[in-house]
Amino acid sequence: MRGIIQTTLKSGSAVILVLLALVGIVFVRNFASVDNAAVIVRQSAIPAIAVLGMTMVLMTGGIDLSLGFVVGLASTATGFMAKVWGLPVGLTVAATLLLGALVGLVNGAIIQYMKVPSFITTLGTGYILYGISQLVSAGNVITRLPPSLLAVGRTDLLGFPTSVYIAVGIVALGWFLIHGSVFGRALCAFGFNSRAAFLSGLPTARVNVLTYVLCSSLAALAGLLLTIRVNAAQPNMGGGVFTFEIITAAIVGGTSLFGGVGSVIGSLFGVLIIKVIENCINLMNISYHLYLAVQGGIILTVIVMDKIRSRAA
Amino acid sequence: MGQRVGRILFSLLGVAALAAAGLLVPHFLTPANLLNVVRQSSIIGIGAVGMTMVIVILGIDLSIAGLIALCPMVSGLLMLQGVPIVISIVAGIIAGIGMGLFNGLMVAKLDVPPFITTLVVGQVSQGLALIMNNGRSIGGFPASYVHIGNGSFLGIPVSDLLLLVMMGIGIFITQFTPTGNRIYALGGNETVVRQEGINVDGLKLFVYAFSGFCASIAGILLSAQLDTVHPIQGDPYLLDTIAACVIGGVSLAGGEGRVAMAVAGALIIGSVRNVLDLLGVHPFFQNVLVGTIIILVVFGSGLSRYRRTVPV
Numbered sequence: 203m204r205g206i207i208q209t210t211l212k213s214g215s216a217v218i219l220v221l222l223a224l225v226g227i228v229f230v231r232n233f234a235s236v237d238n239a240a241v242i243v244r245q246s247a248i249p250a251i252a253v254l255g256m257t258m259v260l261m262t263g264g265i266d267l268s269l270g271f272v273v274g275l276a277s278t279a280t281g282f283m284a285k286v287w288g289l290p291v292g293l294t295v296a297a298t299l300l301l302g303a304l305v306g307l308v309n310g311a312i313i314q315y316m317k318v319p320s321f322i323t324t325l326g327t328g329y330i331l332y333g334i335s336q337l338v339s340a341g342n343v344i345t346r347l348p349p350s351l352l353a354v355g356r357t358d359l360l361g362f363p364t365s366v367y368i369a370v371g372i373v374a375l376g377w378f379l380i381h382g383s384v385f386g387r388a389l390c391a392f393g394f395n396s397r398a399a400f401l402s403g404l405p406t407a408r409v410n411v412l413t414y415v416l417c418s419s420l421a422a423l424a425g426l427l428l429t430i431r432v433n434a435a436q437p438n439m440g441g442g443v444f445t446f447e448i449i450t451a452a453i454v455g456g457t458s459l460f461g462g463v464g465s466v467i468g469s470l471f472g473v474l475i476i477k478v479i480e481n482c483i484n485l486m487n488i489s490y491h492l493y494l495a496v497q498g499g500i501i502l503t504v505i506v507m508d509k510i511r512s513r514a515a
Numbered sequence: 516m517g518q519r520v521g522r523i524l525f526s527l528l529g530v531a532a533l534a535a536a537g538l539l540v541p542h543f544l545t546p547a548n549l550l551n552v553v554r555q556s557s558i559i560g561i562g563a564v565g566m567t568m569v570i571v572i573l574g575i576d577l578s579i580a581g582l583i584a585l586c587p588m589v590s591g592l593l594m595l596q597g598v599p600i601v602i603s604i605v606a607g608i609i610a611g612i613g614m615g616l617f618n619g620l621m622v623a624k625l626d627v628p629p630f631i632t633t634l635v636v637g638q639v640s641q642g643l644a645l646i647m648n649n650g651r652s653i654g655g656f657p658a659s660y661v662h663i664g665n666g667s668f669l670g671i672p673v674s675d676l677l678l679l680v681m682m683g684i685g686i687f688i689t690q691f692t693p694t695g696n697r698i699y700a701l702g703g704n705e706t707v708v709r710q711e712g713i714n715v716d717g718l719k720l721f722v723y724a725f726s727g728f729c730a731s732i733a734g735i736l737l738s739a740q741l742d743t744v745h746p747i748q749g750d751p752y753l754l755d756t757i758a759a760c761v762i763g764g765v766s767l768a769g770g771e772g773r774v775a776m777a778v779a780g781a782l783i784i785g786s787v788r789n790v791l792d793l794l795g796v797h798p799f800f801q802n803v804l805v806g807t808i809i810i811l812v813v814f815g816s817g818l819s820r821y822r823r824t825v826p827v
Contacts (some may be wrong), residue, residue, distance in 0.1 A: 316810075318810055322761050322809060322810065325758060325761070325809060326758075326808075330807060332802050333801070334803060337797065442753070453628075453631050459628045459631070491645035491746075494641050495645075495646060497638070497642075498639035501635050502621075502632075502635045502639070505632075506625055
């Protein structure tokens with residue numbers, strides 16, 4: 203546990219989050235309220251699920267550019283199964299997650315056994331998944347989903363929708379998986395030096411493929427919850443924008459693009475940092491058009507600060 | 516050796532595919548349609564010229580999505596204010612080079628990973644393009660500007676000529692100047708290049724600035740073709756440009772890849788989309804096919820190379 207706290211502090215994301223929150227409390231009206239904190243938590247829940255998978259993939263030294271398109275595919279599939287086919291909720295959820303796992307299996311198999319670099323594989327499968335979702339949906343948005351499906355993510359418990367509790371559970375599981383299990387150790391070893399890990403007798407192929415399966419399954423779950431949250435199923439959900447937001451969150455949280463280094467808590471802070479920035483910009487009533495530029499500017503500052511800090515250390 | 520065989524195989528496959536497409540699709544191999552394919556591929560092709568150099572030095576430039584919107588927005592707004600066309604275009608190009616230089620500075624001086632720097636710079640550029648005109652598109656440009664995108668010179672579309680010129684500049688820099696040699700060397704082994712006393716930081720600055728330059732030309736050409744600048748028009752071109760480089764055999768492991776081949780990659784994507792259009796295949800299906808081609812090409816042509824360099 204102490205080790206985790208130390209790595210988190212070292213990555214600097216906790217410090218940055220506290221600084222940003224302080225800035226928000228001092229300068230942004232209505233930021234410092236229990237209600238607003240709850241809003242930030244609610245908005246962070248779904249990205250927190252997705253960032254977990256991306257963190258694992260980045261830790262292997264790979265990348266998953268198809269993540270956002272898995273979200274779109276899961277959204278389309280959920281809507282189709284629940285509304286058009288009228289499948290029961292349990293089956294819809296299970297099938298969506300299975301679909302995600304299947305995509306991850308394909309990604310992982312191409313990367314591991316066909317030796318195509320992850321960047322290219324997931325760039326390619328991203329195109330394919332987007333095409334498939336568009337073909338299935340025929341360009342339509344499915345709205346007004348069955349209430350029984352909406353209940354999965356929207357039921358209110360003590361002021362928070364169930365999706366927040368699902369996210370908390372998943373993050374806790376992910377924390378254990380990465381920092382407390384044999385799989386997590388193997389993941390780190392593989393990311394640092396895949397050859398050495400292989401020669402040490404680790405089942406590197408299985409670890410590598412399983413990582414992509416987990417990442418895509420989590421992305422599918424994120425897509426499912428996102429669909430429930432906005433009550434609309436469509437292929438354009440997620441996409442490249444979502445993928446890059448998740449990668450940014452992971453990197454702001456201290457995960458290395460070169461493998462071996464990453465922490466669940468760091469990535470979680472990464473998501474919170476992005477959402478706090480978003481929240482402040484919303485509260486300050488800054489025009490939506492300024493939003494992208496301001497958010498980009500702040501993230502760049504955060505990364506540069508972190509670079510300079512780690513260089514001085 | 517393996518590489519040369521791969522390249523010959525690649526070209527043969529390309530010719531075979533073209534011939535097959537010509538036989539199957541009635542109007543594909545007509546001169547007018549081929550020129551049109553080149554015109555439709557010109558945006559991606561021009562972007563790929565700069566992207567090739569960036570990927571060769573082990574970088575990536577994700578900012579082109581934003582720059583393809585920002586640069587023509589700068590030019591377009593100036594033009595609508597009555598500023599002479601040439602000056603407006605130059606201003607747009609300067610914006611692209613400036614953003615590219617910023618990318619280079621972050622990568623070279625602060626050691627920020629290119630992936631994240633260019634991603635964020637792209638986001639900022641996109642944001643600026645939105646702010647400049649409150650998120651609205653602009654259009655109705657002077658005829659001579661629209662001519663760049665839609666006119667032709669000696670029977671050849673100006674877009675095609677522009678692609679040729681940009682490809683020529685790219686080939687000249689990478690293959691016929693000392694800078695080109697250094698770019699490939701830098702992608703091969705940065706430490707050695709530094710020890711040789713070569714100005715690595717300057718080289719990186721140049722490559723990112725050049726990529727920004729290419730993105731600005733691509734963006735301005737796109738807006739001239741459409742006679743419109745939409746503030747988020749760059750998004751679809753980012754992944755296509757990277758895909759063009761990848762299909763053209765530019766190695767993400769750095770140090771390898773030819774500008775001409777990346778442009779050929781862009782033409783392949785353009786041809787695939789064109790053939791499927793002519794066959795009346797649903798446009799949604801094009802994405803599925805392009806994705807499959809990306810994976811298969813890298814699997815097929817780069818097999819031996821990637822086995823060696825990517826230790827997964």
